Amino acid sequence: MFARPARKTRKPVTMPDDTRTKLLKAAMKVFSQKGYEKATIREICREADVNIALVNYHFGDKAELYLEVVRYAIDAAAKTKLLNRAVEENADPCDALRQLIRGFIERLSETREQFGFNLQFIMKESTQPTPALSQIIDETLRPLYGRLRSLIGQILSLPADHEKTKLCTHSIMGQVLHYALARPVIGFLWPEMKLTTQQRRRVADHIADFSLAYLLTHRMKPATAEPRSFPRKKREAS
Amino acid sequence: MFARPARKTRKPVTMPDDTRTKLLKAAMKVFSQKGYEKATIREICREADVNIALVNYHFGDKAELYLEVVRYAIDAAAKTKLLNRAVEENADPCDALRQLIRGFIERLSETREQFGFNLQFIMKESTQPTPALSQIIDETLRPLYGRLRSLIGQILSLPADHEKTKLCTHSIMGQVLHYALARPVIGFLWPEMKLTTQQRRRVADHIADFSLAYLLTHRMKPATAEPRSFPRKKREAS
DNA sequence: ACCAGTTTTAAACCCGTGTTTAAGTTTTGT
DNA sequence: ACAAAACTTAAACACGGGTTTAAAACTGGT
Structure with a gap:
């Protein structure tokens, strides 16, 4: 005052x-x-x-x-470039996407770790934004969002800011965030579902498969001719 | 005391x-x-x-x-059987699913309406549960979840409580809830995106297309032989 | 008209919150 | 060694939250 x-x-x-x-x-x-x-x-x-x-x-x-x-948290987060690496190391955008989803879910899940809950942080405020929300989004979520979009744009052969690209991006983010945000609800509906390390991996791969099914059949220029059947369970080292 | x-x-x-x-x-x-x-x-x-x-x-x-x-809200919700009707009126589970997603998004979005925000209610508590959460889930969310699951199970030709069925169900719920829950976040990332009535419809249809792409190509018994190309923009009266 | 029961009102009460004060203690520079 | 600055402390302050009180206003029945 x-x-x-x-x-x-x-x-x-x-x-x-x-x-x-x-x-x-x-x-x-x-x-x-x-x-x-x-x-x-x-x-x-x-x-x-x-x-x-x-x-x-x-x-x-x-x-x-x-x-x-x-x-402080953002700073700590910036050092773990897991997500960026996922993109740079994989030539195939599909692999990069899968990796990105894995890293995302990993980050969202490890709440107890010292620097793990940055994003959980963000989302906790999401239904009723705090003044910090815009800054947080600017500094962490927006670049990630851009990366995800350009990746999906690549797969779809569409520009990163095309509406369809954005819709797909949010579809994927929605799935990922669901497991981090609505944990209590999921717990009630699906009690056996504990998010162990293995199950997290399963969930991440499911999301990747689920999403790639659409992405791979809706690319604009079917460069390699017909929509080939999807590499469904293409496991690989993280 | x-x-x-x-x-x-x-x-x-x-x-x-x-x-x-x-x-x-x-x-x-x-x-x-x-x-x-x-x-x-x-x-x-x-x-x-x-x-x-x-x-x-x-x-x-x-x-x-x-x-x-x-x-009170639950009581009101029980009377609007929009969601149930969607299932009963459509023989084709895919159409029913699309309808269900539309109704779901509609319900989640119309906050101002008298009985529209029952579910918004639920989700607002989801990150920090109130004592009422379990009751709410039991009485409203669980049946809806069950319906969704059995529907998806039908499409996949899998039992309703198969793990894959559940994963897909949560994938769809995740997408839908994303647009209701993380609205502020979306607003920052995608400012042009206002949830008007038309855009809600577009979003709902996108989610349906996005999800059906996976569901239709991963049914266990491809009863009608090959995975036919999806009826992508199959509009119809609500 | 009167009275008992119900409903409403204005004002307080109690508690927990973020914040501030004024005085202490420690550290630092010279 | 000494003073100034930095830091810490215990105690209060101001405010808003849910809750309660005691009395007033409103019923309906006889």
Whole structure:
């Protein structure tokens, strides 16, 4: 409401260690578990074993702490280039797509890992966007979306921003996100379905098969003549 | 904490009209827009043009009001048998599936309509389940899930509880829910994409085409010999 | 007209939230 | 060694949430 007490020492001279990062880690954990709204700064501070006032001292307010956590997570995510590699290493766009889906699902699933839940993060806010949402999307989801689109465009022999390309892209994203987002619902409907490592792989391959069935039969220029039967269970090392 | 002032007149002798239903309608609206947590009793009462204390007088507390709203919505949903009709009226399971997807997307999209957002309701809770979730799923989502599964099982010539059947079912549900759930995300990635009535239809048909491509080429018994080319843009009256 | 029961009202209550204060303690530069 | 800056602490503050109260207004029956 009124002016904040002029304490804006963003980056102190000391090592960027101790309290600030303790808070970041704790916040990361709590935010990802509870979501922005339900996460309380008291719990974060308890988790970090730190005084309540310190989050305001170091970050200003809850929203800025959240943004900082997001940046932190994004940074960590940028280092795991799994998804990019999938595209670069595979000449065949179909293989790249399959790989991309696998990596995506892997990332979405490993919630407990230290840097695994970036995207889960994103989606948790998706039904009621936070101010951070647009930034998150800009910095992580949009490039991935573009990559996916150009890949699918390749397969379809269509431009990346063609409507059909986009529809297909969202069809695939929808399937992938479903398993990450609606887990509780799936749990009720399909109790035996635990997302173990193997099953994740099965699910990913299913999504790839399911989607390629359409993509391969709807390419615009059937360059290699007739729509050949699909390489359904084309397994390969990750 | 301690005993509630013994006012439990669930159904008064007077017509079940006025205040109680005003509250139900308002609560339905607000809950569906904001979700359980962020919806405030004060806003609901303001919306219903009614005193704050009345929700506690008529329903006990917020949770019971919520449950009552859920029951109300389920009841309303049961009356609109759009989805069931889609199955009964179409001999061809593919047509039934397309119709089902259309109806599903329609239901999910028309948030403003009086009884449109039952399912939106459900999904909003899916990332952070409320106590009501299990009941909702049992009473509405599960039968729909079963219907979808048996339909897909028919197309695939597989039992309804075969793993592949389930995977395909979730693939389709994933796509459909994606457009309802992750709307904000889609909005960022694809700003031109407004879900108008026509575009909803396009999306629904795309999902149907996209999914049938796989289903029709992976039936177990290719009863009618070769996998015939798909009836891609098979429009028909709703 | 009166009364008992039901419904409504305005005002509070209690609690948890994010935030701030004012005073302490530690660290740092000189 | 000493002062200034950085950091930490315990305690409050302000606000909004759900809930409750006690009294007023409204019924319907006799």
